[in-house]
Amino acid sequence: MLTHLECTLCATRYPADRLWRLSPCCDRPLYARYDLDRIGTRFRPEILAGREATLWRYAEVLPVQDPAQRLTLGEGFTPLLDAPRLAAALGVRRVWVKDEGQNPTGSFKARGLAMAVARALELGIREVAIPSAGNAGSATAAYAAAAGIPAHVVVPRDTPHVIIEEIRELGADLELIDGLITDAGARVADGAKAHGWFDLSTLKEPYRVEGKKTMGYELFEQLGRLPDAIVYPTGGGTGLVGMWKAFAEMERMGWIGSARPRMVSVQAAGCAPIVRAFEQGDEFAEPWANAHTFASGLRVPRAVGDFLMLRALRESGGGAVAVADADMAAAVRLLGSLTGVFAAPEGGAAVAAVAPMLRKGVIHADHEVVVFNTGSGLKYVV
Numbered sequence: 238m239l240t241h242l243e244c245t246l247c248a249t250r251y252p253a254d255r256l257w258r259l260s261p262c263c264d265r266p267l268y269a270r271y272d273l274d275r276i277g278t279r280f281r282p283e284i285l286a287g288r289e290a291t292l293w294r295y296a297e298v299l300p301v302q303d304p305a306q307r308l309t310l311g312e313g314f315t316p317l318l319d320a321p322r323l324a325a326a327l328g329v330r331r332v333w334v335k336d337e338g339q340n341p342t343g344s345f346k347a348r349g350l351a352m353a354v355a356r357a358l359e360l361g362i363r364e365v366a367i368p369s370a371g372n373a374g375s376a377t378a379a380y381a382a383a384a385g386i387p388a389h390v391v392v393p394r395d396t397p398h399v400i401i402e403e404i405r406e407l408g409a410d411l412e413l414i415d416g417l418i419t420d421a422g423a424r425v426a427d428g429a430k431a432h433g434w435f436d437l438s439t440l441k442e443p444y445r446v447e448g449k450k451t452m453g454y455e456l457f458e459q460l461g462r463l464p465d466a467i468v469y470p471t472g473g474g475t476g477l478v479g480m481w482k483a484f485a486e487m488e489r490m491g492w493i494g495s496a497r498p499r500m501v502s503v504q505a506a507g508c509a510p511i512v513r514a515f516e517q518g519d520e521f522a523e524p525w526a527n528a529h530t531f532a533s534g535l536r537v538p539r540a541v542g543d544f545l546m547l548r549a550l551r552e553s554g555g556g557a558v559a560v561a562d563a564d565m566a567a568a569v570r571l572l573g574s575l576t577g578v579f580a581a582p583e584g585g586a587a588v589a590a591v592a593p594m595l596r597k598g599v600i601h602a603d604h605e606v607v608v609f610n611t612g613s614g615l616k617y618v619v
Contacts (some may be wrong), residue, residue, distance in 0.1 A: 238276060239300050242267040242443055245545055253300070256360040258441050259541070266440040266542055268482065269300045269447055277490030285458055290314040292348055292451040298486055300447050301355045308355040308383050310341035312348055313451055317459040317607070322575040324606075327591045331605040333464065335452065336578055338613035342379050342403065344372035344534075344581070345449070345611045349475055352448030353437050354380040366390070366434035368421030370472065370533040371400040372612055377437060378407035389434055391421040396533055399616050417528055418472075418537055439473035440542040449476045453483030456607060457492065465604035466499040466555070468590050470583035470611055471511060472537035474546040477502060481549040498607075499599055500555035502546060503590040505530030508538055509559035511546055516557070520544055531562050532582035534611065556599040564589040569614060581617060584610030 242251040244260035245268055251257055253269065260267050280297040288294035292313030301307055316336050324332035337345035350373065357365060366389035367377045374390040381388030388409040392401065393416060404411050414420055422438055429436045440446060457463055463484070469477045477500060487493045504512050507529040514522035522543035528536050540546065550557055560568075562582070569585035572578055580588075587608040594600040 238272045239269055239302065240272050241270050243270050256357060256362060256435070257443060258436065266446070266545065267443040269443050271298055271486070273298075273486055273489040280490065282458060282492055292351070292448060295451055295454050298454075299352065300444055301352070301359055303359055306355050306359040308351050308358070308380055310347065310351070310379060310383060312340050312351045314455060315339045317456070318576060318578065320576045323572065323588070326571065326575060327588070328595060328602055329591065329600060329606050330603045333460070333605070333607045334572070334576055334578055335456070335607055335609045337452075337609060337611045338578070338581065338584070342372065342375045343613035343616055344376065345452070345476060345609075346372040346376035347379070348448035348451055349373075349445030350376040350380045350437065350448070353442060353445045354384055356444040357435055357437075357442075358384055358386070362435040364389075364432075364434050365437050366425045366428055367437040368392070368418055368425045370418045370536055371396045372534060372616065373439070374409070374411075375400055375403040375407065378404045378409035382408050389425070389428060391424045393417055393421060393533075397617050399618060419524075419539055439475050439540070446475050446479045446482065449479030450483040450486075452476060453480035454487070456480070457487060463493060463496070464498050464607045466501060466594075466600050466606045468501040468503060468587045468594070468606060468608045470532070470535060470586045470609065471502040471504060471546060472535050473540050474502070474511065474542050476609070476611070478542055478545040478549055481545075481553075497553045500549050500553040501590060501594055501599060502550055502555070502557040503586045504557070504559050505532055505535040505565070505586065506559040506561045508536050510538060511540065511543060512557040512559045514543065514547055515550055520547065522547070532565060532586060534581070534583045535586065554599075556594055556597060558590045558593050560586045560589045572610070573614075578610055579614035580610040581612035581614050583612060584608070584614075
């Protein structure tokens with residue numbers, strides 16, 4: 238049962254029966270909150286067996302109240318693949334690959350946009366817009382098409398060609414701009430002001446993170462426990478903070494104790510604001526100048542949820558690391574040749590991050606590690 242929304246910076250509460258964007262008090266992300274004490278008496282891990290293999294299997298802790306509004310293209314419950322040869326190559330006891338490339342439109346973005354579009358519909362929105370580095374744009378186009386509402390998508394002109402064609406073929410109004418996702422965000426904000434579009438930008442509305450948090454629930458359900466470490470490629474960081482939120486919810490409901498995986502944020506060497514802030518001990522991350530990387534999902538110079546990511550990294554005893562593009566590309570090939578998973582560069586970044594995290598002592602040789610491949614490598618084929 239959804240009870241209210243809460244400012245992530247100051248904990249001011251807001252009613253959940255209307256659609257908000259950032260908190261009016263602090264201009265920061267809002268989190269959906271639930272009556273977990275009540276929910277936890279009946280929502281137990283053992284009742285999940287036999288439910289539909291989508292993220293909606295966790296409906297009790299999701300914000301969409303009307304079952305008829307649960308948009309689905311089959312998102313979620315992606316494979317968690319045991320990778321013993323990859324583990325041996327990386328020098329850790331066990332590695333699992335969470336392959337988000339098997340979501341609709343080929344990336345983890347399907348989770349957040351399924352939830353955001355469904356909840357927006359439930360609250361009366363009939364036209365949406367999003368700035369994107371690529372995959373969020375195609376996911377928005379897909380779920381808007383499924384909902385029968387218009388979608389406006391703005392992406393950098395150098396977004397991978399496959400993604401641009403995907404957005405077009407899914408029926409969205411597509412605009413290409415010179416610049417980065419932050420420039421696309423400014424264009425969408427202008428359009429929202431002028432035309433009344435609802436802006437689905439990362440963490441600037443409360444519900445994309447609710448879709449992403451289901452990755453945390455799935456890890457627990459699929460493993461029967463939480464791993465020692467989670468290595469996650471982070472641009473806007475919604476998946477990382479979403480899983481951290483899920484773990485807190487699971488503890489409140491009595492599914493798990495207080496132990497947490499070490500959370501590792503992986504960024505590109507050419508765009509690493511979270512890594513820099515983590516290493517400097519900062520609470521917030523300054524924007525990254527002249528951001529560049531061929532991993533378009535990591536080319537995010539400023540993240541509105543920066544402080545949430547940094548909190549999760551520090552509270553978990555985790556870390557942050559920047560990976561060069563050449564190392565990402567090599568890791569994509571290593572992952573593919575040892576597992577059969579054709580990963581996006583962002584997934585390669587997660588694999589490439591294991592070695593430096595071992596050297597720093599964040600990951601240990603006897604750890605069980607989950608690396609996330611957040612999208613299909615097919616999106617980057619020229």
